[in-house]
Amino acid sequence: MKLSQTFPFALTLLRPATALVGHSWSVSGVSDDGIREITFPINIANAPHKVGFYFAQQFTFAGQSNVGYTGLQPQVDSSAGSVVHAAFSSFVPGTTTTDQNCHDGADGGAGVSCAVNIDGTYANTYNLNVKNSEGTTWVGTLIDSVTGKETHIGSYTLPATTRGIEGSQLGFVEYFTGTKECGDLPKTAVTFGNPIVKGLTGSIDVPYEYGDCVAKSAFETHSVKDGVEISVGF
Incomplete structure (x- = not known):
């Protein structure tokens, strides 16, 4: 799923995904050429260890109208313990990749999708780092904020007209396996930390409900230190 920044309550999704919560993030003082590195902290300590939810942050590259995103998806535990799935995608037409963690296409359309599973605790906050490595090539990395362990998610190369990441976009919570009844x-629950850019200040606006389960999903949100917490469901 991806959210439209022009129309905050409009969405493009594959049925039967259930869109739930959106929010806006921003970084002050970003130039027209954009930024070359940004980090999105996400904590899923209180998420169920089951496939279904996606907690994501979108970003737009200067010179392009389509977005990229990165985020976390809980998984069923393995014999080794809890499993965290990290995604890193581009919806920009003309995106290419030779990365073994990636493949062509994003949500059934143009772009590239990258992902990796790790054995890791849900208790720790994970930093999803998006960084320009050279030219128009971007790399997604999952970083455990407690242990410092880094895991490569994937990499892709955008069209030559692409510049850096713009200073604002949207994030979302969705239940991509879908549900017939909101109940x-x-x-x-998930905590989205303020986006981190060296030398600049990031923030997240108050999250809001959208989609078919508005006022029917037990949605709650409140501010926490350096971010926002969101909860839904029963």
């Missing part, structure tokens, strides 16, 4: 939505 059947599993309970979950």
Whole structure:
């Protein structure tokens, strides 16, 4: 799923995904050429260890109208313990990749999708780092904020006209496996940390409900230190 920044309550998704919560993030003082590195902290300590939820932050590259995104998806535990799935995608037509963690296409359209699974605790906050490595090539990295362990998610190269990441976009919570009744939505919670850019200040606006389960999903949100917490479900 991806959210439209022009129309905050409009969305493009593949059925039967259930769109739930959106929010706006911004970084002050970003130039017209954009930024070359940004980090999105996400904590899913209170998410169920089941496939279904996606907690994501979108970003727009200067010179392009389509977005990229990165985020976390809880998974069923393995024999080794809890599993965290990290995604890093581009919806920009003409995006290419030779990365073994990536493949062509994003949500059934143009772009590239990259992902990796790790054995890792849900208790720790994970930093999703998006960095320009050279030219128009961008790399996604998952970083455990407690242990410092870094895991490569993927990399892709954007068209030559692409510049850096712009200073604002949207994030979202969705239940991508879908549910027929809003009352059947599993309970979950996520904390989105303010985006981190060296030398600049990032922030997140108050999250809002959208989609078919507005006022039917037990949505709650409140500010926490350096971010916002969101909960939905029963």
